[in-house]
Amino acid sequence: MPDKIFPAGPIARRADGIPPFHVMELLSRAHELAAQGRDIIHMEVGEPDFPVAAPVLAAAQAFLGAGRVEYTPAAGLPALREGIAAHYAARFGVTVDPARILVTAGASGALLLALAGLTEFGDRWLLPDPGYPCNRQFVQAFGGEVDSLNVRAEEAFQPTAASVAGAWQARTRGLMVASPANPTGTLIARETLAGILAEVRARNGACVVDEIYQGLTYGRAPETALSLGDDMFVINSFSKYFGLTGWRLGWLVAPAPYVRALEKLAQHYTICASTVAQHAALAAFSPEALAIFEARREAFSQRRTCLLAGLRELGFGVPAEPEGAFYVYADVSRHAPDSAAFAHRLLEETGVAATPGVDFGAREPQRWLRFAYTTDVARIEEALARMKKLL
Amino acid sequence: MPDKIFPAGPIARRADGIPPFHVMELLSRAHELAAQGRDIIHMEVGEPDFPVAAPVLAAAQAFLGAGRVEYTPAAGLPALREGIAAHYAARFGVTVDPARILVTAGASGALLLALAGLTEFGDRWLLPDPGYPCNRQFVQAFGGEVDSLNVRAEEAFQPTAASVAGAWQARTRGLMVASPANPTGTLIARETLAGILAEVRARNGACVVDEIYQGLTYGRAPETALSLGDDMFVINSFSKYFGLTGWRLGWLVAPAPYVRALEKLAQHYTICASTVAQHAALAAFSPEALAIFEARREAFSQRRTCLLAGLRELGFGVPAEPEGAFYVYADVSRHAPDSAAFAHRLLEETGVAATPGVDFGAREPQRWLRFAYTTDVARIEEALARMKKLL
Numbered sequence: 001m002p003d004k005i006f007p008a009g010p011i012a013r014r015a016d017g018i019p020p021f022h023v024m025e026l027l028s029r030a031h032e033l034a035a036q037g038r039d040i041i042h043m044e045v046g047e048p049d050f051p052v053a054a055p056v057l058a059a060a061q062a063f064l065g066a067g068r069v070e071y072t073p074a075a076g077l078p079a080l081r082e083g084i085a086a087h088y089a090a091r092f093g094v095t096v097d098p099a100r101i102l103v104t105a106g107a108s109g110a111l112l113l114a115l116a117g118l119t120e121f122g123d124r125w126l127l128p129d130p131g132y133p134c135n136r137q138f139v140q141a142f143g144g145e146v147d148s149l150n151v152r153a154e155e156a157f158q159p160t161a162a163s164v165a166g167a168w169q170a171r172t173r174g175l176m177v178a179s180p181a182n183p184t185g186t187l188i189a190r191e192t193l194a195g196i197l198a199e200v201r202a203r204n205g206a207c208v209v210d211e212i213y214q215g216l217t218y219g220r221a222p223e224t225a226l227s228l229g230d231d232m233f234v235i236n237s238f239s240k241y242f243g244l245t246g247w248r249l250g251w252l253v254a255p256a257p258y259v260r261a262l263e264k265l266a267q268h269y270t271i272c273a274s275t276v277a278q279h280a281a282l283a284a285f286s287p288e289a290l291a292i293f294e295a296r297r298e299a300f301s302q303r304r305t306c307l308l309a310g311l312r313e314l315g316f317g318v319p320a321e322p323e324g325a326f327y328v329y330a331d332v333s334r335h336a337p338d339s340a341a342f343a344h345r346l347l348e349e350t351g352v353a354a355t356p357g358v359d360f361g362a363r364e365p366q367r368w369l370r371f372a373y374t375t376d377v378a379r380i381e382e383a384l385a386r387m388k389k390l391l
Numbered sequence: 392m393p394d395k396i397f398p399a400g401p402i403a404r405r406a407d408g409i410p411p412f413h414v415m416e417l418l419s420r421a422h423e424l425a426a427q428g429r430d431i432i433h434m435e436v437g438e439p440d441f442p443v444a445a446p447v448l449a450a451a452q453a454f455l456g457a458g459r460v461e462y463t464p465a466a467g468l469p470a471l472r473e474g475i476a477a478h479y480a481a482r483f484g485v486t487v488d489p490a491r492i493l494v495t496a497g498a499s500g501a502l503l504l505a506l507a508g509l510t511e512f513g514d515r516w517l518l519p520d521p522g523y524p525c526n527r528q529f530v531q532a533f534g535g536e537v538d539s540l541n542v543r544a545e546e547a548f549q550p551t552a553a554s555v556a557g558a559w560q561a562r563t564r565g566l567m568v569a570s571p572a573n574p575t576g577t578l579i580a581r582e583t584l585a586g587i588l589a590e591v592r593a594r595n596g597a598c599v600v601d602e603i604y605q606g607l608t609y610g611r612a613p614e615t616a617l618s619l620g621d622d623m624f625v626i627n628s629f630s631k632y633f634g635l636t637g638w639r640l641g642w643l644v645a646p647a648p649y650v651r652a653l654e655k656l657a658q659h660y661t662i663c664a665s666t667v668a669q670h671a672a673l674a675a676f677s678p679e680a681l682a683i684f685e686a687r688r689e690a691f692s693q694r695r696t697c698l699l700a701g702l703r704e705l706g707f708g709v710p711a712e713p714e715g716a717f718y719v720y721a722d723v724s725r726h727a728p729d730s731a732a733f734a735h736r737l738l739e740e741t742g743v744a745a746t747p748g749v750d751f752g753a754r755e756p757q758r759w760l761r762f763a764y765t766t767d768v769a770r771i772e773e774a775l776a777r778m779k780k781l782l
């Protein structure tokens with residue numbers, strides 16, 4: 001490109017090639033419509049709609065009241081790392097050494113750190129398609145290449161030992177997986193993950209397991225991959241179950257031999273995660289806070305039942321049971337050939353916003369639309385009623 | 392290394408080779424001594440010692456009181472971007488389009504973003520030695536290589552047009568510079584920076600100017616490189632002048648043609664910066680807040696005068712006048728052959744903690760010790776008195 005356009009030299013390839021999120025366009029159109037007085041039902045948002053839980057808010061306010069907000073150690077406040085470890089013990093019966101826990105700016109920070117610590121230029125990573133779109137960018141950030149794993153609805157949109165083994169190449173560094181997953185809300189079965197791990201271990205590879213939606217499961221007890229061993233890189237966050245999105249706080253559990261190097265990376269890349277958020281999160285594991293989160297999970301569960309039944313009744317296909325997170329990934333092909341165009345039509349004609357599959361992968365994205373049940377049952381019913389009229 | 396030690400494959404080179412900060416060792420020894428009842432004077436800390444300014448605290452508390460802490464746009468709250476632009480206009484007389492401002496998790500986040508957007512595998516960056524140690528890691532994160540610029544005390548420890556031109560190679564992508572600088576507290580003269588920019592522009596390279604200590608200058612009006620053009624990548628932060636370290640908030644001003652790509656990177660890498668911090672920072676440009684920051688600058692100025700005179704009186708060399716930040720970079724060679732050993736001796740025998748040069752570069756680091764005046768005049772005088780006894 002001509003120098004005139006880039007006065008300080010070219011943009012790096014990792015930044016230049018990123019397609020915009022389609023949903024952003026939809027969102028700005030939604031804002032326009034709202035400004036015109038239209039009532040928009042937001043089902044595109046990957047963010048819980050609850051206020052900050054009172055005990056967490058109180059902890060933040062008490063901390064701020066003391067008036068000092070200093071850098072913390074790069075790995076996080078010792079008390080928070082211990083609190084997270086205690087949570088693993090209490091809820092999952094899994095022992096995790098607090099020394100293996102690195103506190104980060106959201107799961108985003110944990111993913112960045114893990115990929116930075118594991119990716120050599122030219123390394124390849126296996127990523128399920130559909131999947132969380134940012135994972136591709138974390139890999140490419142550090143000179144890695146992405147190989148998409150074509151997961152199947154009949155296998156809960158999750159990889160299998162066979163698919164991983166089949167896709168592994170000489171330069172494959174590892175696999176990224178999420179459970180519950182975005183955009184599908186599906187879980188990976190314990191045996192399936194164990195089988196995958198065996199394949200990854202046999203190849204001396206790395207398994208990054210994103211458990212950001214941990215705790216948000218319906219009809220199934222929450223699980224952690226950490227019960228299968230201590231050689232995975234487990235990603236987590238206070239954003240979803242704990243409802244602390246805008247606070248930017250998460251964590252990474254790393255295998256012990258990697259911790260020191262990752263901690264040094266964190267020191268240099270970030271100094272530390274938000275001190276205010278860390279002090280607030282200290283209260284997130286209290287019985288009072290957990291009771292609130294469990295009540296919210298129950299609310300999500302009811303929304304899920306309502307949305308899932310409603311979408312199926314309208315003729316949307318939901319072939320893989322979404323048992324977690326707050327998403328339903330619906331097949332719209334009975335109603336429209338292209339989910340992106342359909343999403344725009346939905347928005348214009350019914351005021352319902354949902355995210356088209358094109359934002360999550362390249363495998364038949366035009367068939368899929370992600371509905372988030374981050375709005376209450378009354379609004380979900382209203383959305384379903386409007387869609388019924390349209391179809 | 393044997394597989395047994397790294398069960399999930401090797402650590403990436405960018406993480407494996409990072410030397411630990413020497414000051415960390417000193418710090419843990421300082422904590423030990425403090426636990427034994429010793430009075431430690433902390434002059435190693437690169438963090439202002441003031442509480443959160445009242446208007447900023449009030450803004451944070453008011454925002455939290457509303458109970459909703461959601462993700463913001465990746466580039467930051469529009470009101471904050473506008474506030475930053477208005478600050479450039481009011482204080483520096485420089486017009487910056489808010490659209491060019493990307494809000495980040497501290498200057499750290501801004502540096503990461505800029506280097507990610509500019510560095511191709513194998514690109515080379517020129518970094519002054521001594522300098523901020525993390526810069527090297529930001530370059531290496533993205534496959535870049537560092538060439539150290541040997542800056543001279545007689546030239547304020549800053550690069551010159553000649554040194555940049557002389558060090559530029561075929562694969563040099565750009566230059567990183569800081570003013571005021573860490574660890575030296577020195578500024579780059581406007582003409583010098585203009586001369587450097589001419590060299591960089593002639594080579595279609597990128598200039599990253601770290602202005603994190605902007606506002607903390609003594610006897611000199613604060614400046615911005617943005618007055619020299621709109622083709623630089625300017626780094627800034629709420630950490631130092633605004634005293635908001637643990638909040639993790641900063642910003643990047645990018646040349647217009649790069650903004651969209653950098654914004655997409657930020658979307659994927661971080662989602663957004665702390666929402667709580669962004670709302671707090673909205674109050675940082677109010678006249679009341681600025682009055683507090685100016686009063687603190689005055690306090691820093693008095694500390695600087697006291698420390699600088701005291702160190703010189705003790706026979707430490709301070710060849711380049713530190714006119715900004717809160718650091719004095721002192722030559723200890725009259726007293727000791729190795730500043731790292733000397734730092735340990737200082738700590739053990741006087742309880743004064745300072746950071747050895749080895750943490751900031753490879754050029755004669757054993758001559759230098761960084762004293763931070765992030766403690767009050769009485770403590771600085773006490774530190775000087777104890778050192779006088781020792782020497």
Ligand SMILES: Cc1ncc(COP(=O)(O)O)c(C=O)c1O
Pocket residue numbers: 046105106107108109132178181182210212236237238239245248249250661662
């Ligand atoms: C699967 C998955 N991983 C990671 C993230 C990052 O979230 P955060 O950085 O807020 O923890 C998200 C956010 O939606 C997600 O869906």
Ligand SMILES: Cc1ncc(COP(=O)(O)O)c(C=O)c1O
Pocket residue numbers: 270271437496497498499500523569572573601603627628629630636639640641
């Ligand atoms: C020169 C310089 N740049 C950047 C940073 C990063 O600071 P923050 O991320 O808190 O803004 C520091 C911190 O000490 C610094 O000294």
